[in-house]
Amino acid sequence: MTSKLGAYVTRKLGEQVLGDFSKKFEAESPFYYHDAKGKKKRKKSKYRVPGVSEHDNKVLASVRNRAWALDMCLMHCGGFRVGWSALIGLFPVVGDVIDFMFALWVIRKADQIEGGLPPVLRAKMYAFIVVDLAGGFVPFFGDIFDAIYKANSRNAWLLEDYLAKKAVAEHEGPAHAIDDIELGIAGPPHQPQQVHNSRKAQKHGK
Template structure:
């Protein structure tokens, strides 16, 4: 299983590069979706919670939601009226001399601990990358005031949330296909039973036997959500 987890971690790091996600500023918890009128024209955008990759266990789903939500709250939940840049509780806590930086570090480590509880654990490469993000964030924050501003822009928790998202997306793909291929060696192995779980909810995919949850659509001519 260690080989499979390691390969999934490698593929997750490559996934983020391929998607060109702004890992320090793109909201890991919510996404914007278009709202169409009856003529099919986009009239506005509405926020919704990002969907969870199909095929994950209930435990992995819960952890991904918690990490996404905490990262957003800690790094992106506020916006000042005169600035487009978003801040989170991390910025305000970091303004406290010395104590604030260590409190911020403890929260970041706690979020990492939550992420590490996914089924099968995190790949060592991914865990090391998360730790590196946290340490950079902590080091930047030690610089008085200017460091706090730079810290608010680096956003280690958001970066780590996207790392977890990429890993669990690759894991979901592997669970559905039943195998994983090492992009470097080309070696293919079956996914071990310890990583196989049925995801609750959604609807069965008749071709693959996996569970797929359709993304909701929005219609401005009606109240609420359609397709849920």
């Protein structure tokens, strides 16, 4: 009975903590992809995001591997994969600080992409690991929170999402750019030329 109650609480906590991110992470995970037949496969170190430079793909692969080791590599626990981060966090305070340093290591690696990370994206990555650190200080539930929250996996996904959008903006041109100011990518202007032309037409009409 106790184990069932614990599993239920863990599942509900996961739903509250992850929110919509869990659904999007499942669909666009930094660790998995779907092949031409729709079969789910794990991305290996040779996986490359189309349109992204060789250097940035190597940085992404390194970030993905580090995030996998910290968040996913060891075992399934209560319906969630856990990695070294969850085990390190079992040691009160000291473990949480060490885990935070590893998370900083992931972000610093991500910042090695060409041009570096946009300030807003970097701030969001830092916010994820600060939330993870604060949650880890809560006795017992902090360890569950750390295993579910997966700040490193979130940051790996953010990096891949940013690089993919950046590639679209660079290779397809401004007309096909994805408007995402938060990630430092601006889409096409909202047709200022049409407004200008309409004003001209009004003048000619007069």
